[in-house]
Amino acid sequence: MIHSLNPTMKAITIIMPAILLSFSFDIITPAIMFIYILILTFFFSKLNIKKWLFYFIPMSFFALGLAWMTMLYTDGRYATGPIIFSFLSFDIRMGSIIVSISLALRSLCFIGLSLLFAFTTDPTKFMLSLMQQARLSPKLTYGILAGYRFVPTFRHELDMLKKAHRIRGFGHAKGWRNLVEQMKQYFIPLLAGAIRKAERVAIAMESKGFTGSKERTYYTVMKIKFTDYLFLSIMLIILIIAYYVSYRLGTLNIFGHRITP
């Protein structure tokens, strides 16, 4: 199950196809990856499909917008083949349609991978794993976790600020034009409060003997298991298969260069 994988290894596994997929400008390669990502999402993770769709559908509109822009303004290297249809003064060629579908599928892959990571990873465990596996310094790790902990208190503080302003008969700046005014009213005091707390936390950490040394013990020990390597290998194998199938079908296109067997 994807929930129990090591967060750092999971992050690497998910970044890898995101970068390696960037070479392809054909339809087959990202399509195969996208199918694999959907299989992972629906069969190998226990996430709530409704919640997943709630994020996936709005994000996919961006992919469509991207495809539309690509279709209209395709570079000459890609805009080949017969004219399929015309829109205003744009002539849309076969090549443009192919490359725009490719880019849309690529961004759908990115979205799918990202949601897969976000929905199956515990933030604290991800930080602990970055410290223990990716050698992030304990000072930074615990600093970030402390900063992260402040966030829920922001809402409470904002509420307090608003009430304090009202008690003193100080109006609430509204609308877009008063954006700067609003920023001064709420954002600066909130941030100032957070900075004050940061200083206090730093002093408290040091006074309790936190040195930030890397030779320390951990309450929660994060490990890399066999399944983490398995997940990484399968992801890479599917990626290679995707490129190979596209190559065999004669559709492979790397940065505008058709590569055929």
Add this chain to the structure above:
Amino acid sequence: MRKSWRLKDIVLMSVLGVVFGFIYLGFFGVGKVLVAILTPFGLGPIGYELIYGIWFIVSIIAAYIIRKPGVAFTAETIAAITEVLVGSTSGPALILSGMVQGLGAEIAFAVTKWKNYQPRILVFSGVSAAFISFPYHFFVSGFHAYESWLIMTMFVIRLLSGAIIAGYFGKILADQLAKTGVLNGYPIGKEIIARHEKSSTNF
């Protein structure tokens, strides 16, 4: 000036990174609105370029406050990690793009050996972040398929956005914060105190 980081520098960087990580996420929403407006003209993704500078702002703010090597890079990376922790739809790859942007912002300060924090260097930092981040997105987002003039337009808009939103507004925000006195323990606050003493001795 001491070049090594103190724990309070690191925690401040983390807090700034976390706060701006949330702001960055919010601006994805703003970007989406702009994209929705521009999409009928087929210029959707330019919507993001207009406000791209916001995603470099924490580099400039943190570097301007703490004034030590590596601060711009680290603060930006923390912001990116926060976005991933909270559940950004851009996923772990976002950490990579945060690192690229932070590196870009850091270049401006490295060129001046981390000694000069005048407004023009801050603006330059916003520009260098934009300059370095563009090729990365060119690669990842497949800009290669676009016509050259469109790529150039996007690039120029991003540079301007970096200069204005990250450089200029970043400086204003940090100055406003310093005015409250919470930054008196950091180089930016000390500079203000020194300036204040200098002007009061003139009387």
